[in-house]
Amino acid sequence: MTGERKHYIGLTLFVALAAVVPLSTDNDFYLRVLFLIGVNYIAAAGMNVLVGYTGQKSLGHAGLFAVGAYTTALLTTRWGWNPWPAFAAAGVMAGLFGIVIALPALRVKGPALAMVTIGFGIVVEKIVSEWQDVFAGQQGIYGVLPLSLGGAMFSSKHWVWFVLLLGVTLHVMLRLLLRGRFGRAFMAVNTAEVAAESVGISVYRFKVLAFVISAVTCGLAGALIAQQNQYINSDFITFNLSVFILLMVLFGGPSIYGPLLGAVVLTLLDAFLSRWPSVQHFTYGALLLFALYAMPDGLAGFLRKISRKWAPSLLSPEPLPGQLAPWRPRGQGNGEEMLLEAEGLYKAYGGVVPTNNVDIRIRAGHVHSLIGPNGAGKTTLLNILSGIVPPDRGKIRFGGGDVTGLPPHRIARAGLGRTFQNLKLFTGMSVLDNVKLGLHANIPTGFFGSLVGSGGQAEKAARDEALQILDALGLRDKAQEIAGSLPYGVQRRLELARALATHPRLLLLDEPAAGLNPQETQELVQVILRIRDMGITVLLIEHHMDLVMAVSDHVIVLDYGQKIAEGTPEQVQNDPRVIAAYLGAEDTMEQEDEEGGVYVP
Incomplete structure (x- = not known):
């Protein structure tokens, strides 16, 4: 059933x-x-x-x-x-x-x-x-x-x-x-x-x-x-009425059934204590503290735990469909167009200038890497491009339109997806629901349609597509697990799956290999190459230079908020300014004398 x-x-x-x-x-x-x-x-x-x-x-x-x-x-x-x-x-x-x-x-x-x-x-x-x-x-x-x-x-x-x-x-x-x-x-x-x-x-x-x-x-x-x-x-x-309404929700728990449980228990308790108003008010305060600190999931959460232990069949997950066709992104551009162009981007925090008049051009269908020493301003630049941080000055054109200063959700809907340096998963939700959230803008059901249940087919289509994306990244078997319970490397891959679900034309990856072991890093190389082959353009921040050199068509180097070099991986690897930024000028000269060449770490 x-x-x-x-x-x-x-x-x-x-x-x-x-x-x-x-x-x-x-x-x-x-x-x-x-x-x-x-x-x-x-x-x-x-x-x-x-x-x-x-x-x-x-x-x-x-x-x-x-x-x-x-x-x-x-x-x-x-x-x-x-x-x-x-x-x-x-x-x-x-x-x-x-x-x-x-x-x-x-x-x-x-x-x-x-x-x-x-x-x-x-x-x-x-x-x-x-x-x-x-x-x-x-x-x-x-x-x-x-x-x-x-x-x-x-x-x-x-x-x-x-x-x-x-x-x-x-x-x-x-x-x-x-x-x-x-x-x-x-x-x-x-x-x-x-x-x-x-x-x-x-x-x-x-x-x-x-x-x-x-x-x-x-x-x-x-x-x-x-x-x-x-x-x-x-x-x-x-004011007591406001407290009572809030208490019903907190005591019942954040569940569709929580308000009913809270309303039944607290209305009966209120009727019982109505003869003693002072005791009534004290009880509300005590229950509010209890609900906030001792029972954060409320009565609904407590009953859910009991059900998992004594009647697990009541909470059995919905069956998922079998084998589905391979996932393909929609609406990708050709490899000749200039997908993103930014000119004169500048951002200052007081005397600190993490982005100093940076120009950047991203060509469709390529993997671009953004590298530089710690503190070079790489993440700030990604935050500016994705709308999280507005630039103090400069222009950004994406997909032929000006997106400068637009809020992040509008830039995301325009086709720019991203992951984060510090994981930002929806940890209390299932793996499948995390990926469905990536599909949010592509599900056509409106508010009133959702209220009357007319979005059933759209929800099924979203579920199937989310499963296709999970299958493409080897996560299908984790679909019904809670995202926060996964190992760190799997969570990294899940965040990437959620970003892909937005159907990005440009995908920003902020240190996707951070915290991964060598085997997971090698798997990530293959994933990024597959994403590129699907027609999705990638802009990557990464400190693992082996990964950068393996996947990049074009490399951009920042130092102290300024772009100091760009070109193919080989060109950047041998650029004296890049070598100086990573190793320091004196160290560079010593290595050149001793070894006859320098490799950027």
């Missing part, structure tokens, strides 16, 4: 059980608790995208809850809206406020981001408390129209069934979204932002999107509370 079938069978059983529960009781308190579990899940499910998947902490979502609640309250009581359009408008308005928060908030990270969101929550709380003419403060707004069917207002049981239907719909849509290209992109942003940009993912846009998703679900949760109570006041909008 496939994982998809297991999931939908389990979901059907859960829905059937949950739908029957309201029939077994007329106790309004029990029905109210069930309703609150559903509302809290809806708020936490969107928050999970922001916190659990994208890694952005927010402590101001009570403000977004208030936006949804007061939107539906004002529309139904003062402007006479039908409660159904008012409910939908609450989600839209909260989403707009999510953008308003995200744009300034995401200029900062970590604790500073949390402080900005706290500020938003406090501002909203003060507005609804103090602006009496509009929001009525603690007195509140009465007469909020509840949802109804056929002219009959929802009963307590109807509210439970409605929130169950809404929660299940939200779960299915978010699961489809997060299991595809958008979910991988969110996790990539969380793990390594620079690497995410290098495969064509706009980090800023995905952070904003995560904020909007969390805002919409939080706004809908606020609307549900206002319409079910037929009343809303400022007492609902407190």
Whole structure:
């Protein structure tokens, strides 16, 4: 049985059980608790995208809850809206406020981001408390129209069934979204932002999107509370609510099922402790610390560990297809064109100038090597070419277009792929998903298509192509292993596979042989030559001169940020300026006298 079938069978059983529960009781308190579990899940499910998947902490979502609640309250009581359009408008308005928060908030990270969101929550709380003419403060707004069917207002049981239907719909849509290209992109942003940009993912846009998703679900949760109570006041909008929403996600764990676990456990605990508010607040704080430090994977992670031990069949990986055709890159140019031309590149950090008026020309179909002593500015030059570091001056033309100053994800989408001197894998994801992330820009499924599951064929095609790339680099047998668990040499090859998946016209390799043993280095030589034979142009930084001489058609030498020589490997190897840069002038003269020639190490 496939994982998809297991999931939908389990979901059907859960829905059937949950739908029957309201029939077994007329106790309004029990029905109210069930309703609150559903509302809290809806708020936490969107928050999970922001916190659990994208890694952005927010402590101001009570403000977004208030936006949804007061939107539906004002529309139904003062402007006479039908409660159904008012409910939908609450989600839209909260989403707009999510953008308003995200744009300034995401200029900062970590604790500073949390402080900005706290500020938003406090501002909203003060507005609804103090602006009496509009929001009525603690007195509140009465007469909020509840949802109804056929002219009959929802009963307590109807509210439970409605929130169950809404929660299940939200779960299915978010699961489809997060299991595809958008979910991988969110996790990539969380793990390594620079690497995410290098495969064509706009980090800023995905952070904003995560904020909007969390805002919409939080706004809908606020609307549900206002319409079910037929009343809303400022007492609902407190900092404790923001903590509670965040705690549900952290305690449940960064999983599609985590928000449900968190909502069930914490809603029941909240109902139990409601008689003792001081104990309630202390418990929230203690659980928050516990979730952050003692159980970082939450209840979902704990249950996953138990399942691996006692019921491994529940977590069995999806079967992969058999033999596939060899992988070939798309859209490569011919060997006559000048693929990249950079003129007068200059970058200074105070008095340090790692790139000093460098000109560079890269011809399609060749392997170009960039060498020089430590500190010569090689990696800085690669970072400038790939958009990670903007030049202070100079021009870069790539593929016939000016890419100077463009963000890294746009340069990556133009056909420039790269690896990094210090590995930047998405270590918590599988090998297969790492390579799928390289294919991100080539998967045509959009946001709304992902929500409704219309990208199934595109996902299968991406999986097959990722397997073809892994097969080409001898990594197919590692496809379902976690990237961070692989040996270092295999991780190096995986990063190269991910870069190839972007379908680069130009591939930048920053010391790909660093940390490899001699056998792995020799294998890398053959891999680079195969990549060149596929029509992919390579610009390589490397200190292993045997590797450089074996693969290079053209060598460029930097020293103290300046280009001092270029030409064929033989020409560069015998250039006096290169010899002096590596060995020093005095040492060079001594070796020439003793040996009658010099070999660049």
